Amino acid sequence: MGFQKKIERKFKGRVVSDVMDKTIVVRVDRKRWHPLYKKQYTVTKRYKVHDPKNTHHVGESVTFVECRPLSREKRWRVVEVSSHVNASTQS
Numbered sequence: 550m551g552f553q554k555k556i557e558r559k560f561k562g563r564v565v566s567d568v569m570d571k572t573i574v575v576r577v578d579r580k581r582w583h584p585l586y587k588k589q590y591t592v593t594k595r596y597k598v599h600d601p602k603n604t605h606h607v608g609e610s611v612t613f614v615e616c617r618p619l620s621r622e623k624r625w626r627v628v629e630v631s632s633h634v635n636a637s638t639q640s
Contacts, residue, residue: 558615561631564607565595572623573600575611599626 562577579592597620598613605611610631618624 559612559628560596560614560625561610561612562596564605564609564611567600567603567606569597571599571601571603573598573605573611573627575613575625596625597622599623605630 560575560577562575564573565576566574575596575598577594577596579594580589581592582589596613598611599616599619605627612628612631613625614628615624616626619626
């Protein structure tokens with residue numbers, strides 16, 4: 550048996566909560582087509598992502614990848630911040 554490379558799952562989403570210690574909640578939106586009505590609709594999923602230094606805040610766009618289980622619901626870790634949002638621009 551040879552070594553097989555694991556496929557890395559990577560997502561990009563927006564931080565919606567940073568209240569927990571070393572954990573952020575990231576919302577990922579996807580567009581889907583309805584098979585019967587042929588209309589696009591949005592599917593939203595929320596992931597709990599590991600943020601070891603508590604550096605990411607609500608409104609930021611982040612990229613995260615799959616990792617080993619860190620807790621019951623955390624299986625993701627932050628790779629990079631795609632964009633920053635100022636607190637004055639948030640509604």
